[in-house]
Amino acid sequence: MKKIFLLAVIILCGEIFAQDASAPKSLLTQRNVKLFADNLFCQRDFLRSIAEYENYLKYCNDDTVKFKIALSYSYMQKYSEAAAKFKLIDKTSNYYQDAYYEYYKNEFLDGNYEVFKTFFTKDTVTQFSDTGGIKKLSYASLLMQDDKINISEKDFLSAFNSEEQPYAGKFYLEKTNPGYKKPLKAALLSAIVPGLGKIYAGELGDGIFSFTLWGLSEYLAVSNIKHKHWARALIFSGTSALFYFSSIYGSAAQAQIYNAKVDFNFNVDFKSFLSSVNYFLPKEPDFCK
């Protein structure tokens, strides 16, 4: 009995004093890895939670974990990785429906609008039967692209419900009639009166200053010619010519800056609208209540 006792003591002590520089195995059991990963996930420490979840998946197949890995990528705004991970989730999984929505949402956020093109084929109606949110998203994707829209306003609005229609209609109108300024028109206006094109392109102050500077150097050129100060006449003729042609060029450039701002503002407004309605899709499951 004494021997058994001593042996037991030695074994226990041996376990207590065994030391080496690696993580103790008891913290790396399947269950503990998942517990820790869940904790990291809820702390929004997603890169670390992904690493732990991937480690966990080496031992067992778990759809929840796979879904959470994809969700982690999505939260970190790594949309293409997220989309790829959501696509891998099996049809038999409980999370298939959520993953299906999330896949399209992440492709949309990634700017990969190609995936929505398949919805605009002949059998659109059957495809859209159970995925109203994705139908809306694919119509929304049309507004995010540079190409012209081939769908009539009525068709476009039919995808949305009565609450969303006023917003959708407003964005459709803004996209189809963006109110661009024409660079050629701006240039022509400035050719007639220097600076007029700038006023047309939305920069009143620049227009006035262009006209003033051109006018001043034109006046100085003419008056110096009258007084036969040839050197000065040459300098001011040169600057007035530079100002004249520059204001033509600058007006065209300003029109394009205006247009870029129109596009930018449209994208910001439209994206914040889409995010406020969660891209028309059901909210992703919350694992950290």
Place this chain on the structure above:
Amino acid sequence: MNSGKIKYIFILAAFFFISKNIYAQNELAKQYEYAVSLYNSEKYFDAITEAKRLAFFDTLRAFAYPANELIAECYKQGGKYPDAIFYYKKAERYAKNKDEIYKTKLGVIKTDILRKATGQAIKLIDELKCDTTLNAKELSYWRGWAYIFNDEWDAAAECFDSIDHNSPLKLLCQKVEKDKYSVLFAKVVSVFIPGAGQFYTGNYLSGIMSLGWNFLWGYISVNSIIENRVFDAAMTANFLWLRFYLGNIQNAEKFAEMKNLEITNNALIFLQNNFNGEKP
């Protein structure tokens, strides 16, 4: 015999339970050592993962202080100063004694110095100084560093002087203060003689050209007035002379500031790369 057996079994069972508890503690200690070993091999990101794992499984919070302090140190080494300060403050909440609290506060001070939030660092040092007089020398030392990073070299020299009259840091700070140019002097002399400030800072070519331009436009302006061409005089004086005159003053100021930046940066580079004493 029978009662003896029971005694043995009882002792063994008791030992088993006690050791099981020690075992759990021991596992955590092992985990802490693992995290520290990662820190020592400069794998800071992974060290944080392991320290977080430790903190998560440490339900009794026996390692809450060292784990969070380690995380803070890792972030500091990675140059992620706001995160470092967040975890120092978290560690402070779990500190068990005054020394540990002091250590975390010192960590915040050093991080503040590194991220050049010197005002906050000095404020913290002042607070600590009210608490204790034990570490007065150490606090003066870091106050000196804070002043260095705030470009107050004479104040820094005073701090180091209070620790040791022959401190190499004191000598360095005094030398920097002595070498620095006076921005105000450079500006003022350039107001009176265009180019003089540039000469003071050693930018002779620029000084000569400034003087030349000011002389030329001044001459033309004055000449125009003498010849009764008021419009020309006004134009030259306003658009050319004034422009180069103001440019000359701006340049004197700029050159003095640039030289000072060079002097202080050289000292800072020395401190970062060649200084052997304790650094933040």
Place this chain on the structure above:
Amino acid sequence: MKIKKTNPIKTIVLIIAIISSVNLSAQTDWERWGKKENPYIKENKFIERDYALKGDNITDLTAKLLIDGYWFFISDLDGDNCPFYPTCSSFFLQSVKKTNIVQGALMFGDRFMRDANVFNRDKRYHSYMKGKLYDPPDNYLIDKKKVREPFVFKNKEAK
């Protein structure tokens, strides 16, 4: 259509972004990082001139030579008069490099006239670089796609 100056949705999004940025410290670790020692030295706020004669062809070289002369004899001595970054002369040089001498000259002339307009500058040029209003030549290539939108490029270092 008029461009709206303030948009309620945009404001809300901005406010949310500001609030959430406070407690998103975990974002630091969304990319792996390693040891990084930040330099002690103070950053140089002065715009540094690159006098080196560089250029692929004769027009670029000539333009650079002219500008070097202008910098050396005039611009470096007549004070800090340009509210923009890149400065007018650098703008000219970059424009010539990006396009050709004629278009570059027109872009420069346009910049010169805009430079004279002292009103509403802060509203038009949103972002700053080296303490100056950011106004890159890319915006003036008459190409909508090349316009660097101030909101997007805020805080980003660009050449």
